Amino acid sequence: MFAAVGVAGFMLTLAGLAFVRVYDNQLIRQTESELIAQGAVIAEVFRDRLRDAEPPDTFGRERTAPWPFPIPDDTRLRPILPSLRAADAPLPAGDTPKASRVPAEPLSQAAGQRLTPLLEQVRAATLAGIRVVDTEGVVVASSSAALLGATLADRLEVQRALRGEPVSVLRRRYAEPEDTPLASLSRDTGIRVSVALPVLEGDRVWGAVVLTRTPMTFAKATYADRWNLTATGFVLLGVVALMSLAAGALVGRPLRALMRQTRAIAASDPAGFEPVARPVVAELAELSESLAGMATALRDRNQYIRSFAANVSHEFKTPLASIQGAVELLRDSADAMTPEQRARFLANVDADARRLTRLVQRLLELARADSMTATSARTEVAPVLDALATRVRAEGVSNLQVSAPPSGLKVALPQEVLDDVLWQLVTNARQHGGEDVQLHLAVEQEDETSTVRVLVRDTGRGISEANRARIFDAFFTTARERGGTGLGLTISQSMLRAFGARLELLPATDVGTTFAVVAPLPRLQRK
Missing domain, CATH: 3.30.565.10 (Histidine kinase-like ATPase, C-terminal domain)
Structure with missing residues (x-):
């Protein structure tokens, strides 16, 4: 039973750690999925704005990267699946984007100017940072107007997206002085989720959409749901308390009965020679039966020794009394006895001595047999x-x-x-x-x-x-x-x-x- 409790405790601890890890993964993937959904819509809107400008067939760059996710039989479908895990090594935070030395592509810049107000409104609702870059990595639309004209060409995810591959990465985030530990939904988090989606037109890449947001941590998710978790914790605490009381009763009652049995054995009470009734725990039942068996064996052995000692005393007493009597008669009346009388008394002494010798020899044989x-x-x-x-x-x-x-x-x-x-x-x-x-x-x-x-x-x-x-x-x-x-x-x-x-x-x-x-x-x- 105690082994089962130990294993259960270990499994619960392991399950709790696994749950925390899985929950962290789920929070990161939830953020990634939301950014992918937003990015896919923004990429389509940006592509439609570029189509309105009727760019030439050579516009953009040729797509060189294969699609990283399985494509269904229906070629019109192009799924983008979340792939990040909490265990993934985060990339460095990256420097603040700087102004590009290369001017933005004119058609992309024009489409981006029309898209920027929409991105600002989306950011206000989703708290995500959204950037749209042209084929050279220059920001042409952004949820923050201060980044227009900056370059993201040095970002790994942007480079891969401009080759036609959707990419999700984790980047480090350093705490800021105004961060609040629990109340904020997107601050005080050590990592950011960054998603870069290519803007595709057939086999041409017309640009990319880059979205970043800090995922909710396990601590913040717990804080957000603190009241429900507190109520659930009290319920679980009550269940554990009831289970502890039940376990204490199941183990404590037979232990107390076992203690009473040992005291009864010490007092030679007949109750001590019977196993504990309904001990519940198999080990305690076996221990009680062993104690009862040991007590019975000791009692029987004690009775055997007492009976054996009494019998030995009796067997020795008779010939010793006969020898002592004969010796006293010989000592007191030897001169008055006839030779025949003295010989008879001496013969009796010899017979009793031989009997004692045989008895001692048989007792030694019995001791050897018992051992x-x-x-x-x-x-x-x-x-x-x-x-x-x-x-x-x-x-x-x-x-x-x-x-x-x-x-x-x-x-x-x-x-x-x-x-x-x-x-x-x-x-x-x-x-x-x-x-x-x-x-x-x-x-x-x-x-x-x-x-x-x-x-x-x-x-x-x-x-x-x-x-x-x-x-x-x-x-x-x-x-x-x-x-x-x-x-x-x-x-x-x-x-x-x-x-x-x-x-x-x-x-x-x-x-x-x-x-x-x-x-x-x-x-x-x-x-």
């Missing part, structure tokens, strides 16, 4: 099952059956993890089922879920319904008198979880118990 990180290991199932069967039979267990898995079948587990988990399941089956229990290892491949299930079945007496719900709890065991710690399945589950696998207790059957190691297939073997 395992996933790798890209791949293990072929068949060799692991064959090695496990050989190891079991080496310990004198003959009632083990192994179903051969598909050739080349692999799982995304390290070999030692798969071997340790299966050995734990086999050991549990022997501990709880006795030496005569029958074991069966099998493999099932689930193509739809891209997983492999390695099954360990036994024919023991099974697990009661009450114990099935607690079978994976840490320190839960029914073989504590035989040295069980209740951590074997917990360690196995932790090792598998690090690699995206899991240990499952399948539904009870009439005989025995079935565990399944559910492991993912390597990516290359998935369909």
Whole structure:
């Protein structure tokens, strides 16, 4: 959302700058178009005045420049299009026209004298400076009588117009002391638009019309329309204010809800473990969900640590109390005890010490299992099952059956993890089922879920319904008198979880118990 606001702000700024530039272009072209329209009429009037004088066929000069604008199929049309832009480099302002050393052409001068009063009236209405020059660039008619007889032959636009080409240029204009900054329509402008149009009679050029005027600037156009723009600005300001309030509500409300959620998390309030309802902004929704997930994970971890610490304390307390009691009896009554009694107490101390040693070792194994990180290991199932069967039979267990898995079948587990988990399941089956229990290892491949299930079945007496719900709890065991710690399945589950696998207790059957190691297939073997 914030990126969108930034982009929108950039685009609005860019659009505003572009608008100002386009508007400046439009103001200049509007002035150019008006001068072209005036010049075209004046050129026709001047040509008609010369026609009345019946000049010879050789009058004027031959047209040498091509028409710079596209000519329609109708050859009677000769369009003149505005072409100036605000970005065009302006020409120097030019010196004040001086008296020509060459006398004006007589026919042109006579036609111009009749045209000068009309140009003065046009200037009063349009504020444009209008000059009509003969074929040598001498002013023969002007909206300002003081310029009659002066020469404009040194002007670039006049030279090109006398070759038969209509030309528009920008010329610099320097501020004058009497300029007013905003109220004047044509002053305090840094440039002038100059348009020069040829007076054509067939392929002959009889003279040119030169018109100049300062265009209205963007600032002056804004000043001229200030009241409408002010009203529009207030409307836009109100719209922006409403949008800002709406954006503040959309962002501020979920932010405040997010702050309440963090305070609830700090106070262990259940409300902090639920994401913010209707956060509107996607990033805030994601942040709220992450906070809720983190708080839930920390709460679960804290409960696990507390429960784990309580269980460890309980598991350590019993053998330590037994050892302490035996030591006190031996210290206080050792002389009165028979050798058999002392041996029994020492045996109890040794058994409890060994139990503590096994417990510490299993706790270290659990810590290593919890800290395992996933790798890209791949293990072929068949060799692991064959090695496990050989190891079991080496310990004198003959009632083990192994179903051969598909050739080349692999799982995304390290070999030692798969071997340790299966050995734990086999050991549990022997501990709880006795030496005569029958074991069966099998493999099932689930193509739809891209997983492999390695099954360990036994024919023991099974697990009661009450114990099935607690079978994976840490320190839960029914073989504590035989040295069980209740951590074997917990360690196995932790090792598998690090690699995206899991240990499952399948539904009870009439005989025995079935565990399944559910492991993912390597990516290359998935369909």
